[in-house]
Amino acid sequence: MLDRCDVLVVGAGPAGSTAARYAAEAGLDVLLIDKRKEIGVPVCCGEFNASLAVLAEALPNAPGLDELFPLDPGLVRRKIRGAVAVSPGGREYEFDLPGYTVDRDAFDRHLVDAAVREGAALSPDTMFLERDGRRVTTSRGDVEANVVVAADGPLSRVCRSAGMERSAVLAPAITCRVDGEFGDRLKFFFGSSVAPGGYAWVFPKRGCANVGLGVQRPATPVPILLRAFLAHNGFAARDIQAGFVPVSGPIGETVRENVLAVGDAAGHVVASNGGGIAPAMLCGRLAGLAVAKHLLHGESLGAYEQAWRSAIGRELLAAARTKRTADRFLGSDFLLEQAMGILGGRGIRNIIVFGGLRGR
Numbered sequence: 001m002l003d004r005c006d007v008l009v010v011g012a013g014p015a016g017s018t019a020a021r022y023a024a025e026a027g028l029d030v031l032l033i034d035k036r037k038e039i040g041v042p043v044c045c046g047e048f049n050a051s052l053a054v055l056a057e058a059l060p061n062a063p064g065l066d067e068l069f070p071l072d073p074g075l076v077r078r079k080i081r082g083a084v085a086v087s088p089g090g091r092e093y094e095f096d097l098p099g100y101t102v103d104r105d106a107f108d109r110h111l112v113d114a115a116v117r118e119g120a121a122l123s124p125d126t127m128f129l130e131r132d133g134r135r136v137t138t139s140r141g142d143v144e145a146n147v148v149v150a151a152d153g154p155l156s157r158v159c160r161s162a163g164m165e166r167s168a169v170l171a172p173a174i175t176c177r178v179d180g181e182f183g184d185r186l187k188f189f190f191g192s193s194v195a196p197g198g199y200a201w202v203f204p205k206r207g208c209a210n211v212g213l214g215v216q217r218p219a220t221p222v223p224i225l226l227r228a229f230l231a232h233n234g235f236a237a238r239d240i241q242a243g244f245v246p247v248s249g250p251i252g253e254t255v256r257e258n259v260l261a262v263g264d265a266a267g268h269v270v271a272s273n274g275g276g277i278a279p280a281m282l283c284g285r286l287a288g289l290a291v292a293k294h295l296l297h298g299e300s301l302g303a304y305e306q307a308w309r310s311a312i313g314r315e316l317l318a319a320a321r322t323k324r325t326a327d328r329f330l331g332s333d334f335l336l337e338q339a340m341g342i343l344g345g346r347g348i349r350n351i352i353v354f355g356g357l358r359g360r
């Protein structure tokens with residue numbers, strides 16, 4: 001492993017790989033480390049991405065979407081046409097939601113390969129331990145780095161090393177695979193007995209579905225909620241994994257000292273649906289470009305904060321606000337049933353997909 005570099009990127013998820021790709025493309029020496037032995041494994045994700053058209057509508061000021069999302073068709077596991085939201089009482093509301101599911105491990109490897117092709121050095125099985133200015137200690141030795149990118153997920157140790165806050169609300173989520181054919185519509189299930197404060201999902205793939213749920217402050221642990229959901233639907237699960245989704249919006253400050261936070265580490269998630277892959281990649285691109293301008297042309301690292309805020313800041317904040325409002329309804333099955341009836345499919349789509357901002 002390199003013992004010095006221009007940029008050390010910690011975390012080879014969508015945020016880190018994309019930051020590494022753009023920094024390396026600009027000509028910087030980039031070291032990309034991840035604590036996992038195998039990139040993307042184990043998978044802890046619903047594995048759904050909205051189509052480019054939906055992303056462009058949801059995030060209209062985001063630069064680079066068409067650079068990042070001409071997806072290799074080989075990565076698509078199922079083209080998705082739309083979605084059905086199921087109320088606590090079992091009423092179904094359909095809406096359009098074009099997109100696709102992926103195998104998240106293959107997707108993450110694809111993004112890492114793109115960074116390596118641009119010249120980034122990859123070091124898996126390497127854990128970030130601590131940082132003192134430019135000196136970073138990892139499980140494989142010390143590295144001297146001018147800039148460190150914190151792309152190490154919602155519990156970011158790198159952010160902590162720079163005294164940055166972490167997302168105030170981390171929603172527990174759990175996922176698994178269920179074999180079978182599930183059509184071409186996502187299904188979202190609401191209700192306090194299914195997923196208190198959140199939703200359960202069935203996202204079709206090829207020959208199986210990604211099934212899971214995300215909740216907020218559950219009285220019952222998520223593995224028990226998942227087991228009940230699986231039993232209720234007669235599903236047999238494999239590959240169960242649990243994690244956290246930051247759902248309180250972006251952290252207040254994403255640049256401090258020589259550290260930039262990106263992706264889940266920065267709270268770059270659309271809180272109204274928990275989707276973070278696209279924001280992670282968009283902000284990863286902006287982080288890579290900002291680090292290059294800083295190290296090659298002396299521009300301020302703080303420009304990164306302005307860049308991502310003007311690209312998607314308004315939308316992420318609106319989705320977090322909408323999520324807080326929705327939490328009041330999600331706390332009562334009666335209110336939720338009423339609210340879903342009033343909103344109908346289009347209104348539910350506007351809230352889930354667009355954080356209440358668009359698609360009316």
Ligand SMILES: Cc1cc2nc3c(=O)[nH]c(=O)nc-3n(C[C@H](O)[C@H](O)[C@H](O)COP(=O)(O)OP(=O)(O)OC[C@H]3O[C@@H](n4cnc5c(N)ncnc54)[C@H](O)[C@@H]3O)c2cc1C
Pocket residue numbers: 010011012013014015016033034035036040044045046047048049126127128129151152153154157173174175212242243244245262263264265269274275276277278280
């Ligand atoms: C159950 C669940 C379902 C989800 N479903 C979807 C979905 O369907 N669609 C969607 O868009 N989003 C979904 N999300 C959110 C999405 O997975 C994240 O927003 C996205 O992965 C963020 O990318 P990232 O690169 O910031 O972080 P991550 O993908 O979490 O990558 C962080 C990387 O950092 C590494 N790392 C952590 N600590 C260290 C350390 N100390 N040293 C070295 N490496 C370290 C990890 O191993 C990991 O590889 C879901 C999340 C969960 C938990």
